[in-house]
Amino acid sequence: MAQAMMRLGVFLVILLMLVAAEAGTSHPKPKKVQCKNQDYPDCYCLELTCPSACPEQCEVDCVTCSPVCNCNKPGAVCQDPRFIGGDGITFYFHGKKDQDFCIVSDSNLHINAHFIGKRNQNMKRDFTWVQSLGILFGNHKLFIGAKTTSTWDDSNDRLSLSIDGEPINLPDSEGANWQSILSPGALSITRTKNTNSIEIEAEGNFKIKAVVVSITEKDSMIHKYGVTQEDCFAHLDLSFKFYALSGEVNGVLGQTYASNYVSRVKMGVVMPVLGGDKEFASSSIFASDCAVSRFSGEFVKNNPSDSFEYMNCASGTDGRGVVCKR
Incomplete structure (x- = not known):
């Protein structure tokens, strides 16, 4: 009898563990x-x-x-990082880890991306992801970043936001909104989930959807990233929409919206890569000194002959x- 009760107890413990594991791996609708x-x-x-x-x-x-x-x-910039240009063509731009690159540069809008990553010993490049954005518009500086974290928990918000050096704090609640009247226009930030997901809109200028995500063990195993538990490389998945670009816009992503743009991407390959590390490199997250910079802080209205047709x-x-x- 005692042995039977012991076996029953062991069975119940295993059953409870299986139920708990299943609950922990369940996916939201x-x-x-x-x-x-x-x-x-x-x-x-x-x-x-x-x-x-x-x-x-x-x-x-x-x-x-x-x-x-x-x-x-x-307008999407996600993963390693994969860009989808304004012309609809998909390409990759790897850049270099711990460096900044201008991804959009126009007269009244300049966006730099800070890349984090790991060196791939078997390749001539780094594995890279976009960790933060430095956005210049008018005379304002907007920062969006993913905080460093070791173990990922999506219920723990890892977003960092600031405007002109002042931190922006949003309650961890879907729909929470922060607004500021700027000159020109207005800036609005809204949580699209309780944590790690926001939508930012500068009136008449741009809209950005930003989501903080991590490199999972599965991702690391498939792509051989070599990511450890010390750092899950939290980074940003981004979606851009622009309202007032000129025909002279440039940058890794911005150039694909220019009036005279002809894609340099080699079509027909599985992973088309766009080069140009030197022409897009910036000295810091808020610097507008990349070789293709167009930023002046003042909006230059499109000429009918060179405007981008959305x-x-x-x-x-x-x-x-x-x-x-x-």
């Missing part, structure tokens, strides 16, 4: 999203489910009336094969 553009009545307010590739980070493309991962839309675009799950409609 995919997010529901809607088209908010009334110009598309057949799709407007229709509720759709985010794809399995991005269960919590998608939007509805009202043109095709389908959910699209934020990292697969034109397009509605949607893409497949891998960000390739983008379809655009003017």
Whole structure:
């Protein structure tokens, strides 16, 4: 009898451990999203489910009336880092770890990205990710960053925000909003989840969606990153939308919105890489001294002949094969 009771106790302990493990690995239900553009009545307010590739980070493309991962839309900068240009073409720009590169530079908008990473001993480059942004617009300096962390817990907010050197504090609650009246325009920051996900909009200038993510053990194993438990390389997945670019805009991403841009990306390869470390390198996160800088702090209105014509675009799950409609 005693042995039977002992075996039963062991069985119950194992069962409880399995239940706890299953609960710990359960995934939240995919997010529901809607088209908010009334110009598309057949799709407007229709509720759709985010794809399995991005269960919590998608939007509805009202043109095709389908959910699209934020990292697969034109203007996205995600992962290692993978860019999707304004022309819809996907490319990679690796840069170098612990250095800054201008990704957008125009007369009244300059965005630098600070790269973190690890040296790959088997390759001639670093593994890199975008850790923070330094944004210059008018006479203002906006900082968005992912704080260093060892063990990742998405319920622990790792966002760092400041404007003109003053920290911005947002409650850990979805929908929490911070606003500031600037000259010109206004700046608004809203949490799109309780933690680690925000939307930033500068009136008439830009909108940025930023999500802090980490390198998981699975990612590290697949890509041979060699990431350890001392640092999970928390970084930013980003989605940009621009309202007032000139035809002369430049930068790693910005150049793809220029009026005379011709892609330098070698098409047809699995991982098309864009070079140009030297021309895009900046001396610091808020420096506008990269070789292709266009920043003056004053808005230069587009000429009708050189303005960028915006397009509605949607893409497949891998960000390739983008379809655009003017």
